[in-house]
Amino acid sequence: MSTGFDYAALLNETVEECRPHAERGQLPSYIPELKKGNPKLAGIALQTTTGLFEAGDTRVDFTLQSISKVFSLLVAIEERGPEAVFAKVGSEPTGDPFNSIVKLETSEKKPPNPMINAGAIAVCSLIPGASVEERFGRIAGLLERILDRPIKIDEAVYQSEKETGHRNRALAHFLKDINCLEGDVEEVLDLYFRQCSILVNCADLARIGMFFAAKGINGAGTPLVSARAVRLVSTFMVTCGMYNGSGEFAIQVGIPAKSGVSGGILGVVPGRFGVATFGPALDRKGNSVVGISMLKRISEVLDFSIF
Numbered sequence: 001m002s003t004g005f006d007y008a009a010l011l012n013e014t015v016e017e018c019r020p021h022a023e024r025g026q027l028p029s030y031i032p033e034l035k036k037g038n039p040k041l042a043g044i045a046l047q048t049t050t051g052l053f054e055a056g057d058t059r060v061d062f063t064l065q066s067i068s069k070v071f072s073l074l075v076a077i078e079e080r081g082p083e084a085v086f087a088k089v090g091s092e093p094t095g096d097p098f099n100s101i102v103k104l105e106t107s108e109k110k111p112p113n114p115m116i117n118a119g120a121i122a123v124c125s126l127i128p129g130a131s132v133e134e135r136f137g138r139i140a141g142l143l144e145r146i147l148d149r150p151i152k153i154d155e156a157v158y159q160s161e162k163e164t165g166h167r168n169r170a171l172a173h174f175l176k177d178i179n180c181l182e183g184d185v186e187e188v189l190d191l192y193f194r195q196c197s198i199l200v201n202c203a204d205l206a207r208i209g210m211f212f213a214a215k216g217i218n219g220a221g222t223p224l225v226s227a228r229a230v231r232l233v234s235t236f237m238v239t240c241g242m243y244n245g246s247g248e249f250a251i252q253v254g255i256p257a258k259s260g261v262s263g264g265i266l267g268v269v270p271g272r273f274g275v276a277t278f279g280p281a282l283d284r285k286g287n288s289v290v291g292i293s294m295l296k297r298i299s300e301v302l303d304f305s306i307f
């Protein structure tokens, strides 16, 4: 079917032009398993209502990392309601790094927002279920219904984070002390590490972006979460989805987006399409260098900033 616009050509040119920018970034070293990635990979995918368009390394699996925070937040809001969630986590962006502990003591005694690690760990503690498996099943189950396929985790990355996640452990214990973490600290961390280790590829992320763009309706036309939950989570993606680079990203690209330290970026153009990028080399804030360059370029060409 003709779409009236040659997305394939735009995406191919975009990957070619932006791939060399990987040289300006670095692989994350604080999770040993992620250090083994290939910094030269670059992919971009766009899911519209008429089809999927993709270029570059869009079928290479990587772990969701921080992108998983949007799914646990959706599940927590749906299952527990916004009031219960926002009793334990705030709604303000911070200018601090994603794994910072500093605001926990100096602000209003709750993690500032659900997109930083402390906030996401607090949100994980709110996912209902009698066991970690059951709770994880709620998060993975949502993704399975969005993508219409089974979800797997990367065992090596999961173990790597579990063994070396000392800072996340410190955050979780601090949260427990200030009454922002429900249940057992180690179980909540286990759930958090599992969700971070879920495997996806760039094409999957574009489909997920379309699910957000369609206000929570999957490709088969089934509503999976409420439009209200999607609106809340998309707003957090605008204000804090790109770590402490969210302001600049809003100016340069202008869409709800969430990045992860394995190099993925999930983007949503509300009512129009899902867009996703992959490029493992990161800037100093933890965002994919190539991903941001590619999104900047196509945002200008397709004029999709929401602002």
Ligand code: GLU
Pocket (backbone or CB within 6 Å): 064, 065, 066, 067, 098, 099, 117, 161, 168, 196, 259, 260, 261, 262, 286
């Ligand atoms: N698993 C990573 C961590 O907890 C996620 C960080 C990220 O992608 O920003 O540090």
